[in-house]
Amino acid sequence: MSRLRIIISSVGMVAALASGFGLWSMISPEDEKNRNELLKQMPESNVVRMDENRKKNALMLQILKEAAETNENIARRVGGQK
Structure with a gap:
């Protein structure tokens, strides 16, 4: 009975992987x-x-x-003027 359970679960996993791969291959050309x-x-x-x-x-x-060369805080300039 345990062998039958292992075979059924293995077939189920393979089917799940195959369906996932099939869906992925259908979507891939659209992504490209x-x-x-x-x-x-x-x-x-x-x-x-x-x-x-x-x-x-x-x-x-x-x-x-220019900002790196000066010690002045450029952010405090009014209106961005020099």
């Missing part, structure tokens, strides 16, 4: 389509947006460099 659509919308795919991001990053680095 979504991933490709997201990659098309990334800033790196558009040259103009990438250039804008580079300029913005360079400006931010310049501001951070």
Whole structure:
């Protein structure tokens, strides 16, 4: 009787794993389509947006460099003026 129980439980586990794998394989192609659509919308795919991001990053680095060189608390400036 215990062998029959082991066989039935083993078949049940294999069936559960097979159904999980089947569901996963059905969903995977859809995920790949979504991933490709997201990659098309990334800033790196558009040259103009990438250039804008580079300029913005360079400006931010310049501001951070200026802030690091001064002892003044930049956050207390009124209106962000020098």
